Amino acid sequence: MVIAAVGQICSTASLSHNLTQCQTLVRRAAAAGAKALFLPEASDYIASSSSETISLVQSVTSSPFVLGLQHEARTSTLPINVGIHEPADGANKVKNTLIWINEHGTVTSRYQKLHLFDVDIPGGPVLKESNSVEAGRDIVPPIDTPIGKIGMMICFDLRFPEISLRLTRQGAQVLVYPSAFTVPTGKAHWETLLRGRAIENQAFVLAAAQCGRHNGKRVSYGDSIVIGPWGEVIGRSERVEDADAEREGEREPQLLLVDLDLGLVEKARRELPLLRRTDVYPEI
Numbered sequence: 635m636v637i638a639a640v641g642q643i644c645s646t647a648s649l650s651h652n653l654t655q656c657q658t659l660v661r662r663a664a665a666a667g668a669k670a671l672f673l674p675e676a677s678d679y680i681a682s683s684s685s686e687t688i689s690l691v692q693s694v695t696s697s698p699f700v701l702g703l704q705h706e707a708r709t710s711t712l713p714i715n716v717g718i719h720e721p722a723d724g725a726n727k728v729k730n731t732l733i734w735i736n737e738h739g740t741v742t743s744r745y746q747k748l749h750l751f752d753v754d755i756p757g758g759p760v761l762k763e764s765n766s767v768e769a770g771r772d773i774v775p776p777i778d779t780p781i782g783k784i785g786m787m788i789c790f791d792l793r794f795p796e797i798s799l800r801l802t803r804q805g806a807q808v809l810v811y812p813s814a815f816t817v818p819t820g821k822a823h824w825e826t827l828l829r830g831r832a833i834e835n836q837a838f839v840l841a842a843a844q845c846g847r848h849n850g851k852r853v854s855y856g857d858s859i860v861i862g863p864w865g866e867v868i869g870r871s872e873r874v875e876d877a878d879a880e881r882e883g884e885r886e887p888q889l890l891l892v893d894l895d896l897g898l899v900e901k902a903r904r905e906l907p908l909l910r911r912t913d914v915y916p917e918i
């Protein structure tokens with residue numbers, strides 16, 4: 635058994651405010667004996683417009699948020715998986731990235747979000763991530779960590795099972811979906827999608843989520859969840875029921891601590907083998 639910590643925060647446009655929230659969680663996770671801490675998508679900042687998103691971006695090597703977390707990982711000897719922004723290769727865009735900081739404080743892996751969230755729901759969220767974000771081009775093979783082989787994805791990637799199936803075929807035991815889901819799509823789809831990914835991959839699913847009002851325009855659903863390879867919810871944090879009633883600064887950082895038994899992954903896969911008909915449809 636190994637303890638994983640899943641953190642829930644409410645990022646704003648203030649990198650220092652967001653770092654403070656994360657630091658609290660690192661210390662609590664380390665004190666509880668966790669072997670890794672998982673933080674949400676865009677933990678470094680959530681801005682109120684595409685231009686503000688682009689104006690706040692800094693490289694990993696100069697971002698006070700990332701440098702601060704690297705220091706924290708080193709002093710707490712705790713690996714941290716955290717969603718951030720990085721400058722894109724092309725002009726006037728950013729990358730939506732997930733990085734792995736190891737227990738020595740070194741960034742050892744990064745995944746760039748493949749699927750961008752462009753929605754226009756009448757009376758609901760209107761968001762065009764592709765205005766400010768450059769899509770990634772690669773699936774990053776699962777990384778070896780103290781809590782098993784981890785397959786990295788981000789938020790909206792959750793709606794595309796192909797990427798998780800590919801990671802599972804490459805050996806992933808734990809799938810991560812750091813997120814900032816909207817409230818209406820969260821209420822309708824979040825738990826169902828996450829449990830689906832856990833069941834069809836027979837893997838643990840860890841989803842660290844943003845929760846609460848980020849600014850005048852944006853509220854995230856929260857409901858950080860950990861799911862077992864049989865599809866059962868093992869732990870969850872608080873969620874937003876009514877986006878309009880949500881006030882800024884209402885949500886405190888939360889930490890979920892869960893005992894993962896990686897043997898359950900092997901057990902599920904042994905007892906209920908999912909043999910694909912790749913003679914009929916393509917292998918992913």
Ligand SMILES: O=C(O)CNC(=O)[C@H](CS)NC(=O)CCC(=O)C(=O)O
Binds near residue numbers: 681793814815820
């Ligand atoms: O904006 C940032 O800086 C960070 N990025 C996000 O919050 C992204 C893009 S707007 N959010 C999602 O992908 C939510 C997906 C979702 O809610 C769904 O699939 O229903």
